[in-house]
Amino acid sequence: MSTTLFKVTRSHTAPDTLGRAVDWRTLGTCSTTPDDELWFPEATDKATTRDAITVCLSCPVLLLCRQAAADEERGDGKQSRYGIRGGLTPAQRWAADPYTQAGKGKGGRRLAPCGTNAAYDRHVRSDEQPCDPCRRAHNERNVQVRAEARHRRTTTERSAA
């Protein structure tokens, strides 16, 4: 009579069932868009630049992308920045960088961050679709302006009576 022996092997480590942190870059709209040339338009190609910015503005990782660009390009010259990142052109990122002459103090052109009325105006001036945080900030500002106007009217009417 023969007996078959099964060798049982046991691992001394717990099974690796924990999830991994997701790299935000994989969640970017550009990572799933087949035409990645869209994000690297010629400086003179305004139409493609606008299209890329429009896509960025509805990207779920816009702010993370913008922050990563700011960290990676800190202090770089305008010519060393490439492509549209976080909805900003190389020139806009350069102008917003506090480590460049353009971004410093008085003479610099700091870009207002999204979620402000100034950034809403910038979107409109650049012929872009304002993002949701900017649209919210703009609506709040409108409500505030109307309330101030109402208050002024009431005060004037009272003092005239």
Ligand code: SF4
């Ligand atoms: S914000 Fe634009 S460049 Fe950044 S990950 Fe999203 S689509 Fe890509």
